[in-house]
Amino acid sequence: MYMTLAFLLIALVIYVLFGGADFGGGILEATLWKHPQLRKKLQAKLAPIWEANHVWLIAIVVILFVGFPKVYASLSSYLFVPISLALLGIVLRGSFFTFRKYDPNPQSRQNLYGILFQSSSFLTPICYGLITATLLAPLPVIDKSSIHFYSLFIAPWLSIMGLLCALFVLTLFGYLAAIFFYGELNDPAEKAIIESRIKWFFGFVFVGGGLVLTWGAKMGFVDLGEAATPLQIALQLIAFSCIPLMFILRHHVWKLRLLAGIQVTCILTGWFATQFPSFMSFEDGTSLTVQNSSAPEPTLFWLNLALVIVLLLVLPPLVYLYRVFHHSDSVVE
Amino acid sequence: MSHLMLARVQMAFSLGFHIIFASISMVMPFLMAWAYWRYLKKGDGLDLRLTKAWMKGSAILFATGAVSGTVLSFQLGLLWPEFMEHAGPIFGMPFSLEGAAFFLEAIFLGLFLYGWGRIPTKLHLFFGILVGLCGLVSGILVIAANGWMNAPSGFDWVNGQAQNIDPIAAMFNRAWPLQAIHMLVAAFQATTLAAAGLHAFGLLKGKSKPFHKRALTYLLPIFAISSLIQPLIGDLSAKSVAKRQPEKLAAMESHFHTEKSAALIIGGWPDEEAQEVKGAIEIPGLLSFLAFGDFNAEVQGLEEFPRDEWPPVLPTHLSFQIMVGLGSLFALLGVWVLIARYKKWDLTSLPWFQKLLILLTPTGFIALEAGWIVTEVGRQPWIIYKIMKTKDAVTAVSGLEWSLWIIVLTYLVLGFFSFLLIYKWFQIESRED
Numbered sequence: 001m002y003m004t005l006a007f008l009l010i011a012l013v014i015y016v017l018f019g020g021a022d023f024g025g026g027i028l029e030a031t032l033w034k035h036p037q038l039r040k041k042l043q044a045k046l047a048p049i050w051e052a053n054h055v056w057l058i059a060i061v062v063i064l065f066v067g068f069p070k071v072y073a074s075l076s077s078y079l080f081v082p083i084s085l086a087l088l089g090i091v092l093r094g095s096f097f098t099f100r101k102y103d104p105n106p107q108s109r110q111n112l113y114g115i116l117f118q119s120s121s122f123l124t125p126i127c128y129g130l131i132t133a134t135l136l137a138p139l140p141v142i143d144k145s146s147i148h149f150y151s152l153f154i155a156p157w158l159s160i161m162g163l164l165c166a167l168f169v170l171t172l173f174g175y176l177a178a179i180f181f182y183g184e185l186n187d188p189a190e191k192a193i194i195e196s197r198i199k200w201f202f203g204f205v206f207v208g209g210g211l212v213l214t215w216g217a218k219m220g221f222v223d224l225g226e227a228a229t230p231l232q233i234a235l236q237l238i239a240f241s242c243i244p245l246m247f248i249l250r251h252h253v254w255k256l257r258l259l260a261g262i263q264v265t266c267i268l269t270g271w272f273a274t275q276f277p278s279f280m281s282f283e284d285g286t287s288l289t290v291q292n293s294s295a296p297e298p299t300l301f302w303l304n305l306a307l308v309i310v311l312l313l314v315l316p317p318l319v320y321l322y323r324v325f326h327h328s329d330s331v332v333e
Numbered sequence: 334m335s336h337l338m339l340a341r342v343q344m345a346f347s348l349g350f351h352i353i354f355a356s357i358s359m360v361m362p363f364l365m366a367w368a369y370w371r372y373l374k375k376g377d378g379l380d381l382r383l384t385k386a387w388m389k390g391s392a393i394l395f396a397t398g399a400v401s402g403t404v405l406s407f408q409l410g411l412l413w414p415e416f417m418e419h420a421g422p423i424f425g426m427p428f429s430l431e432g433a434a435f436f437l438e439a440i441f442l443g444l445f446l447y448g449w450g451r452i453p454t455k456l457h458l459f460f461g462i463l464v465g466l467c468g469l470v471s472g473i474l475v476i477a478a479n480g481w482m483n484a485p486s487g488f489d490w491v492n493g494q495a496q497n498i499d500p501i502a503a504m505f506n507r508a509w510p511l512q513a514i515h516m517l518v519a520a521f522q523a524t525t526l527a528a529a530g531l532h533a534f535g536l537l538k539g540k541s542k543p544f545h546k547r548a549l550t551y552l553l554p555i556f557a558i559s560s561l562i563q564p565l566i567g568d569l570s571a572k573s574v575a576k577r578q579p580e581k582l583a584a585m586e587s588h589f590h591t592e593k594s595a596a597l598i599i600g601g602w603p604d605e606e607a608q609e610v611k612g613a614i615e616i617p618g619l620l621s622f623l624a625f626g627d628f629n630a631e632v633q634g635l636e637e638f639p640r641d642e643w644p645p646v647l648p649t650h651l652s653f654q655i656m657v658g659l660g661s662l663f664a665l666l667g668v669w670v671l672i673a674r675y676k677k678w679d680l681t682s683l684p685w686f687q688k689l690l691i692l693l694t695p696t697g698f699i700a701l702e703a704g705w706i707v708t709e710v711g712r713q714p715w716i717i718y719k720i721m722k723t724k725d726a727v728t729a730v731s732g733l734e735w736s737l738w739i740i741v742l743t744y745l746v747l748g749f750f751s752f753l754l755i756y757k758w759f760q761i762e763s764r765e766d
Contacts, residue, residue, distance in 0.1 A: 054403045055436040061406045062432055065417050066425030073418035076410035080730040084739070087407055091400045091743060098396035099750050102389060104757050142729055149731055295422035295498075302426055302500045310433035317440045324444060324451055 001294040004067040007307050009272055011063060013265050015056035017176065020264070022053050024177025026093060026121020027170065029114075031197055038190055043101070045184050054090060059307075066303050070293040071279045078139055078280075082127040082157050089124030092116050125173050129166030130157045132271070136216065137161070138281045164212045171204035172264070179260045183253035209267075337724050339733040340412045343740060345709070347401065347408055349702055350744045354398030354751075356520035356701065357527075359472050361391040362442070362465035364528070367551060369458055379547050386762050387528075390755055391464070392446055397751045399439065401744070412733075416716050416726035419495055420481075423488050426500040427477035434474060438467035472520070473513045480508035483708070484577055485717050507577060511570045512708070518563050519704060522663055523697030525556040530694025531759060533687040539763030549681045549690075553670050560667035563660055568623065574711075575624035578718065579633045581711035584644040585653040586620055587613075588634050595620040595632035600654055603646045608636070610650075644711045652706035659700035666693075 025042060032039050065072040076083065093116075100106055100113035134157040142152060178198045185191050281287035294300065334342065365387040372380035406428075410417045441463040448457045481487075487503030488495040529552040535545040575582045582588070587603035587610045588595060597620040601613025618628040625632070635643055673680045680686045716723040 054399070055432055055439070058403060058406050058432050058435075059429075061410075062425060062429050065410060065421035066429060067422075069418045069421035072410050072421060073414035076407070076414045076417070077728060077730060080411055080728065080736075083407055083411060084736050087404050088739065088743060090403055091747065094400040095397055095747050095750070098393060099754060102393050102754055102758075104754075104761055144729055147729055147731060153730055299422040299425065299498050299500050303429060306426060306429040306433075310429065310436075313433055314436050314440070317437060317444070321440050321443050325447055 001067070001290060001300055003304050004063060004294070004300050005290055007304065008060065008063045008067070009269065011056050011059040013268050015053070015060060016172075016264055016268060017261055019053040019056060020125075020173040021176040021180050023093070023121050023125050024173035024175065025181075026118050027125070027174040028177045028181065028197060030118040030121070031174075031200075032193075035190075035193060038193060041185070041190075042181055043097075045181060054094070057090075059310075063303070063307070067295050067300055068279065068288075068290075068293050069295060071288050074139075074280060074288060077142065078153065078156055079131050079134060080153055082130045082134075086124045086127035086131070089120040089122075089127065091120075093120035093124065096120070122170065125169045126166040129164075129169040130162040132169070133157065133159060133162035133165040135275065135280050138283045141282050141284050161212070161215055164208060164215055168205065168208035168212050171201050171208055172267075175201035175205050176260060176264065179257060183257060334734070336731065336733060337727050339737055340727045341723065343733065343737045344408060344412055345706075346737075346741060346744070347405055348709075349705065350748070351398065351401040351405055352701065352705060353698055354394050354401060355468075355472060356698075357394045357524050358391065358398045358438070359465065359468040359517070359520050360524035361387055361394070361528075362445075362461060362468060364525075364551065364555075365391055365445075366458060366461035366465060369461055371551075373454055373458060379544055382544060382762070383548055383551075386758065388446065389758050390528075391442065393751055393754050393758075395439075395442060397747055399435070401747075402435070404740075411730075411736075412728055413716065413723075413726040414728055416721060419721065420717060423485075423495055423498050423500060423503045424478045424481040426504045427474040431471050431474035431478075434467050434471035438464055438471060441467060469517060472517060476513040476516055477504050477506070477509045479708070480512045481506045482716065483512070483712055483718055484508035485720055490720055508573070511566065511573050515563075515566050515570050515704070516701075518559050518566060519697075519701045521559040522556060522563060523701045525552045525559070526663070526690075526697035527694050528552050529556060530690050530692075531755075533681070533690035534694075535759065535763045536681065537684065537687045537691070541763050544762065546681055553681070554674065556663075557667035557670040557674075560660075560663035561671075564664050567657070567660060571623060572625070575632070578712070580635060580638045580642065581644060581649070581707075582624060583633060583635045583638075584646045584649040584711055585707055587646055587650045588620065588632060590634040590636055591631065592634065593621065593631045594618040594629050595624075597623065601650075603650050605643070605646050642714060644713045649707055649711045652703040652710070656700050656703040656707060659696055659703070663697070663700070 025045075029039055029042055032042070061072070064075070096113050096116040100110070100117065103109060103113070106113065137156070137159070139156050140152055175198065178194055178201055182191060182194045182198060185194060277289045277291060278287040279289065279293065295303075365384055368380050368387060369384040371377070372384055441460045444452065444460045445457065445464055448460060452460070481503050484507040485503075486506045487499040487501070489497045529549055532545040532548040532552065536542055536549070539545060571582065571585075574585075586598055587601065588598070589608040589610075594617060596615040596617045598610055599614040599616070601610040603610045621630040621632055622628045624630065635646070670680065672678075712718060714722050714724065716726045
């Protein structure tokens with residue numbers, strides 16, 4: 001069961017890195033309204049496996065409903081509204097990105113495509129922030145005989161903590177996209193524009209993260225004091241120590257990306273460590289934990305095996321696709 | 334509409350939408366790869382144009398299929414949390430593998446789209462074929478999960494809890510093989526027929542006649558062969574349903590009373606209260622023969638089953654009639670196309686044949702959707718056959734009319750744009766020569 005949990009964390013990290021950068025692309029695009037040339041380049045860079053990054057999200061969903069079915073069922077009920085809105089964002093974003101790319105005459109509908117693509121790129125990360133915050137606090141218990149819609153299905157996620165987390169996720173995704181895009185540019189003037197975006201996004205991530213932690217501590221969701229485990233402290237230290245390194249290594253494309261990846265991994269692992277062993281807790285004192293909500297052993301065995309096979313099957317062609325695409329600038333279609 | 338009905342309509346609409354795009358993504362890549370192979374072999378520029386046209390179609394429709402599939406993986410839980418809580422650990426195996434197949438499909442499509450001039454041609458062609466193969470595997474695996482809902486296996490149900498779970502036995506359930514083949518062949522029929530309709534329109538109105546003619550010479554034989562195979566598989570499927578889910582077969586046929594030498598009912602309007610069918614054509618003994626291979630076999634009627642376990646008879650019956658009616662029409666058309674090919678008649682140049690194809694454009698998908706209505710509505714009131722009722726699986730979240738409206742509106746917009754872009758490209762292709 002811990003192996004399944006590890007796969008869940010891996011899928012989450014990959015989804016945040018790649019899917020996050022996809023959403024970040026839309027967020028970054030919205031900040032580049034004065035630079036149409038850069039926007040075009042950004043769109044081209046996002047193209048190769050558009051929306052396929054959502055398989056990592058599907059992987060998270062499948063691991064949850066196969067491995068931790070009670071958690072999946074509870075999440076689906078309490079978070080019905082933000083999950084539905086996140087899906088709406090995914091659908092609009094993915095399809096309007098493709099429509100824009102494949103419209104034989106995109107100019108005529110450029111504004112419509114742009115607005116829908118960008119606003120949906122904001123909508124989904126905001127929902128992810130709200131969802132994350134909801135899991136930190138105890139949830140009301142559902143009593144099927146008297147369902148009160150607002151207090152059960154709205155109030156848990158509509159909170160200040162939720163808005164702070166939304167800001168954090170939004171800017172984190174924008175930051176990831178900017179870091180990725182920075183490495184794809186050669187022109188110094190263009191690089192300078194994106195570098196300023198990286199700084200802005202990072203500022204927001206930093207401030208947003210600080211607010212999340214302090215507000216979380218004030219409300220009792222996050223423990224910054226004595227109860228913080230050595231693991232959490234170590235993760236925070238690693239995440240912070242990446243910052244000065246990034247300034248030094250900013251001309252090394254892959255090292256810069258790797259550092260951003262390490263930061264995100266630390267943040268997500270830290271979040272997992274904060275939650276562990278519970279996925280969600282309830283106001284009556286009970287909680288759904290890794291131990292009490294996992295599927296029976298045979299299911300977990302086959303799930304883990306399937307996930308290993310899947311990774312082995314998928315990784316070689318995926319790496320090949322990135323390589324083919326990466327050498328694409330010089331060749332004209 | 335009741336809470337349960339809202340959830341069911343939303344699920345039906347999402348699935349019905351996704352199925353169209355998923356079917357096209359299974360079949361179009363093969364067509365594209367076929368045309369590309371012809372081009373590599375003969376060097377005819379017309380084949381290359383066709384490859385690129387079908388590739389664009391695949392790319393546009395793939396994205397819509399992908400996002401609507403992502404939505405479905407969530408909707409199972411959003412609408413049916415009780416179901417997923419119990420079923421997830423049992424039938425999750427094909428879903429995890431399906432994710433991989435889908436991802437590979439996306440990767441190979443990416444390689445095909447961006448591989449022009451960058452990958453050796455043979456490898457490029459191979460990737461094109463792989464797009465289609467991965468799409469097929471993905472479809473087959475999803476149907477394993479649906480088959481399990483019709484023929485649950487791989488667990489013991491003790492006091493409302495699943496025990497002794499065996500995910501592999503659940504995956505290889507008895508409904509899977511025939512359901513999967515039936516669906517795949519239907520996808521080939523529906524996609525080739527719709528594409529043929531579009532190209533026939535181009536032939537009738539457009540300027541680029543050789544291009545559309547070439548398309549039809551590839552599409553029609555595939556349509557014809559799959560349409561001749563389908564009735565055989567349909568027959569086997571009906572026999573399998575007769576054994577596994579006798580009340581579903583009874584609802585499909587509006588067969589209310591148990592009898593030997595039961596008549597096949599064609600058409601008509603069933604009346605559940607009066608337990609009779611008005612205005613149907615009856616062929617004595619044929620239902621017994623089709624279901625059990627014996628004109629005198631006894632076929633159980635709906636009266637054998639508790640009233641609250643009957644599937645809704647009217648929609649199941651009508652959808653079944655539509656599916657079988659269209660399927661028979663396609664088989665006839667298929668025979669004719671093959672004869673014409675053998676005798677070297679030039680059917681595609683005849684304006685009335687072109688008009689017939691245009692008229693038939695959506696019918697493949699109508700038959701396909703009707704088939705899914707038979708499977709899904711015919712399984713009601715169960716979500717897991719004889720284990721869990723649909724009404725016990727539905728979410729506690731109220732106000733589902735909102736999410737229903739949003740999803741209907743969003744999907745209508747998506748569908749509109751997908752087909753608008755296909756049409757725009759089609760116009761461009763038809764203009765040049």
